Amino acid sequence: MSTGAYVAIAAVVLALAFGLWRRRVDGRFVAATDAVTDAADVPAESLLTDTPWADALGERATLVQFSSAFCAPCRTTRVVLADVARAEAGVRHLEVDAEQHLDLVRRLGVMRTPTTIVLDAAGRELGRAAGAPTKEQVLRSLPA
Numbered sequence: 001m002s003t004g005a006y007v008a009i010a011a012v013v014l015a016l017a018f019g020l021w022r023r024r025v026d027g028r029f030v031a032a033t034d035a036v037t038d039a040a041d042v043p044a045e046s047l048l049t050d051t052p053w054a055d056a057l058g059e060r061a062t063l064v065q066f067s068s069a070f071c072a073p074c075r076t077t078r079v080v081l082a083d084v085a086r087a088e089a090g091v092r093h094l095e096v097d098a099e100q101h102l103d104l105v106r107r108l109g110v111m112r113t114p115t116t117i118v119l120d121a122a123g124r125e126l127g128r129a130a131g132a133p134t135k136e137q138v139l140r141s142l143p144a
Contacts, residue, residue, distance in 0.1 A: 026131030029118065029141040046123020051104060053094050054123075060090030061126070061142050062119040066098045066110045073132040077114040084138045090121075091142060118142065 048054050048064070056062070063081045067074035078095060085093035098105050098113050108117065117128045118141045127141050 022131075027129050027133035027137055028131075029116075029127040029129040029133065029137055031127045032125040047108060047117070047119060047125055048123050051101075053096070056092065056094055057119065057121060057123050058085075058090050058092030059121055060088070061092075061121065062123070063091065063093045063138065064117045064119060065093065065095045066105060066113055066115045066117075067095055068098050068113040071113045074114040077116060077132045080133065080135050080138060081116065084135060084142075088139075088142060 046054065046057065048057070048062075053064075063085060065074070065077055065081055067078065081093040081095075085091045096104065098110060104110075110117075112130050114132055115128060115130050116133055116138070118126045118138075120126050120143055126143060129137065129141070133141075
């Protein structure tokens with residue numbers, strides 16, 4: 001086999017490995033406590049303080065979705081989160097246009113769209129998912 005064939009095979013194997021990895025982690029919620037080692041590091045105030053959504057928190061939880069105009073998975077995520085918010089008492093869904101609110105995107109460390117951040121009733125982060133989560137993943141991320 002020629003060198004070109006080896007390069008092509010290696011590229012296919014790497015692309016397949018990346019696709020499998022991405023499929024495994026996309027939409028998976030990571031608890032906020034996984035990133036925080038000391039409870040003193042958890043901010044006491046709402047993540048949405050000083051934003052247009054500061055008074056829009058759900059009584060139980062808030063699903064904050066960061067989207068962009070040309071993001072196909074964002075549309076799927078919007079439907080899933082809206083369905084969960086309708087079905088679950090005290091849960092609210094807020095959608096934030098990432099392009100229009102870059103200051104908030106930077107402050108919260110949002111790296112891609114869609115990103116969903118689950119907030120408790122006080123607006124503190126419970127967990128987040130990058131990518132399009134399934135309805136089951138969202139339901140498991142909600143507080144009791």
